[in-house]
Amino acid sequence: MASSEKYIQSKLDERKLQGNYRALSPESGLIDFCSNDYLGFARSTVLKDNIRRETASHPQSLNGATGSRLISGNSAYTEELETQIAAFHQAETGLMFNSGYDANVGLFSSLPQKGDTIICDELVHASIIDGARLSYANRYIFRHNDLESLEGKLKNAKGICYVVIESVYSMDGDTPPIAEILQLTQQYGGHLIVDEAHAVGLYAAGLVSHLNLQDKVFARLVTFGKALGCHGAIVLGSDMLREYLINFARSFIYTTAAPFHQLAAIKAAYSLLKTSSADIAQLHANIGLFKMNLCVNNAYPLLHSDSAIQCLILGDNHKAKYAAIQLQNAGLDVRAILSPTVAQGSERIRICIHAYNTSEEISLLTSTINNIIHEI
Template sequence: MSSILNKLQQKLAEREAQGNLRHLKTTTGLVDFCSNDYLGLARSEKLRALIKEEEEKYRYLPMGATGSRLLSGNHLLFEELEATIAAYHKAEAALLFNSGYTANVGLLSALPQRGDTVFYDEASHASMKDGLRLSFAKTYAFRHNDVADLRQKLKHATGQVYVLVESVYSMDGDQAPLKELSELCREQDAALIVDEAHTVGLYGAKGEGLTVELGLEEQVFARVLTYGKALGGHGAAVVGSQVLRDYLINYSRAFIYTTGLPTHALLALKCAYTLLPELTPAREKVKALAKQLYLKLNKLSGICCTPADSVILSVFLEEAAQLKPLANTLQQQGFDVRPVMSPTVPPGKERLRLIVHAFNTEEQITGLEKAIAKGT
């Protein structure tokens, strides 16, 4: 036992020496520029009240699913919510998973087969890459948002071809060129899979996501919708055809061999979907505030802030070693800001990751900009 503990401690010491050792921490009372609660639903008293009302209506259900959905865990609320999700996102069917990570792993470990080829954007989320590791398909990365590089690499594809992207990337905050990608996939008879974790709630007339906003729902084979961000809840769904849903029920081990979501989580999503259509002002406000912060920060010396059209902003400094001290200074001044270091991002791409929310104020935006200016 001691030998293995020594090996683990050595690995931790190596990461600490690199300045990248992770720690859990809690923060209270700080201005939130860190969480994925884009629209404020996770703190919404209106949503909380709706959930409480719905819980009374569904008191006949157990609090937990009690088992996998193929055994004791399925009930009518699952089926009703999946029908709502499919219709809302203009898809034929939906299947709930217990998290965005599980959804990506469950989809991508089950779908590509031996002899198939998968091309994924090099900036794709870790859950997508981990899912591919469990498949038997050949996998290749293409340069971030580089359609020409993907076109070149598609020449070497065999079997069924899949292309994986995020509609908005979780670290860089930039959009995938979905129109160009969907056209290329149509030409090459490739199946396009889009992770919409950071666009659900924010894009589309009713928050349906970027795919729907662009009118591409019929060109995308599968979408992964994550609910721990703009919807303020938990869980995820894969939306696509009824055949895809039936296939995943039969072949996705991440779905088959796990207990279903608890009743409260389902009711939270059900209620969040009832609120989404009325949140257009919040969607407009958060994007306007993010634009203000982007413009303010790019006027500062020694700072580069990207991208120009996202609520996820990356602040790059001339020296990555300055990031952690700056984040600590900002937290001491009341702003919850976190550095993102390697290996979460590639070496040389370390940054402060700022998230703007609909509940932030113009005064907070100005205060953060001034604190960053003073801290650098």
Template sequence: MNPLQARIQAWLENNPARPFWPLPEGTPDFVSNDYLGLVHEGVISEILGEAPREFWRGATASRYLGGDHLAFHAVEAAAQALWAQPHEAALFFPSGLTANLAFWASVPQRGDTVLFDREVHASIRQGIRLSGATAWGFPHNRWEEAEKRLRQATGKVFLVVESLYSMRGTMPDLAALQALCARYNPYLVVDEAHTTGILPGGASWAAPLQPLARLFTFGKAIGLMGAVWIAPTWLIAYLQRRGFAGIYTTAMPPLIAWAVAQVLNRSAQWEPQRERLWAIVALARRLLGQAHVPYEGLEGPIALLSLSHPNLPLKRLYPPTVPQPAYRLSLHAHNTPAQLQALIAALQQA
């Protein structure tokens, strides 16, 4: 065994397996990010079937090398109409991961400081590392700790949070975050991946904060893939020219982008799904409380359950995704009260 293989083998032996895991056929979905049920209900399949035949092809290259397409501009226009202020524009990326890498590796620079909630997505943290900026994490939603760091920060100071944290199911305290930004005026950036499309009217969670930039992603409630940054026009122009993760990646098939634009343009049609989703979230809070099942989150359609039972119909998470092994519960507009009650009965026996 060569030294590299020995090092890799030692790591494999000391870390839990991460197998790919399809949802078993016929099992109620308490796992995916299809929060509005647009995939489950066949809406996405119908929209894809409506696409003109000329969209059914690969992009063939990056947007900078002949791979640009009207479909990508349609997504940007739809996103701007939903979420942008008059001074802002949108820039489309193939995924939230590439969008985060593009932003964080190029906007903060050496000599700047980035403060981040320690629960932010791995793509944010990796992008910050590439920037060369000083990076300080603070404990999850602990604003007094963030404030201590803000007092010490140098250069241009960035603060990044998520609107809904993908593992814990918690949100930032909007009033506390607003007060902190008023006192120290950092460049606030909000990743809205897990609230994209699910709030009443399809609204932006972070809009009242007037942040520097907001990221919306389309692989969760929207049911497809891709992401857009909404930011001032000068920052979008900079990202387009310098965001390496967008420049050096092949664009997605136009068919997918066309479908994303259709979902965004029809946002008002998904209000019944939003209402059902938030009703099942409220029911889950009540039933879990009555059953004395401990959980964290459910400030949106996500909860973290610290249970040790190995055979629950949920996705089991392991470090480094979470500090300790736990289960993630994900709720959807199509989950029924009966399904939820059956799940909670299984949790009580765990």
């Protein structure tokens, strides 16, 4: 019998040889151009003070939830918070999960059944793919943002059909034609589900609400670990969907609920978001400044994106890693995104712009990138 250690070592060696070996690294102290903290909430002293006041106003709260929400981990505070969040996003109701991964796995593993169909954009998040794999539904992939490709899959759909997209794609930063996708989905009797993880904050309550399509979308996924600067997620939809997930979503049923401190942080973050129009405007101004100062060429294109996520395609793991190292040596925290996280040939540096980045920091970033492009 083969040794497990030999198998593990061979796979690690193979990954190192391919140039896509992953390793954890501690905080760097560099200028942040890689985190999802788009509005600066994770580092906000105002938010930290608000969380402290919220927790202090509930001295009876426990350190831990003590169990799943169906056993001992539920509270009136949790349910009131879900109601408040749903109202902010103009949804009927919502159900919170411990993470965005839990939310997507719970929804997609429990809702579609054998004989149903899930149709996903080819660039949806791994958590959606994993959830869909756990279902017994037929699964199809359509070309990224391609309506013709989507329609071809819709024509072959059986049972109840769910079309799944993101409103801002995490590795490309672009946005889909949501209204057109929704119309096409409804034309074939399907239901649209939108993951809004990277759109909340950029578009306040998300792109679906920004486009006034919230009443036509079947469900939305909102995470709290990006622009909101804390942790957790919520599935937004109908009261009936909420009750269904409580009864059938295993990642909700069989896990300890979030502790009070996490709930207080989420509540405080939403209160801050309601007064953050200036930060959102600054974020968009910084995105525009970055794009204006960058000198790209056809060999190394910048993907089209109006979001905080900006990606320069270098097409090779080694080039992407070299560029990231050069940027880090200049004091800029930019990371390489390598295959297999992205398709081979589309390796890149992924740059996240934030409301708190100064014009001087953005100028240093763009001038360094411009020099790297001429070197490689």
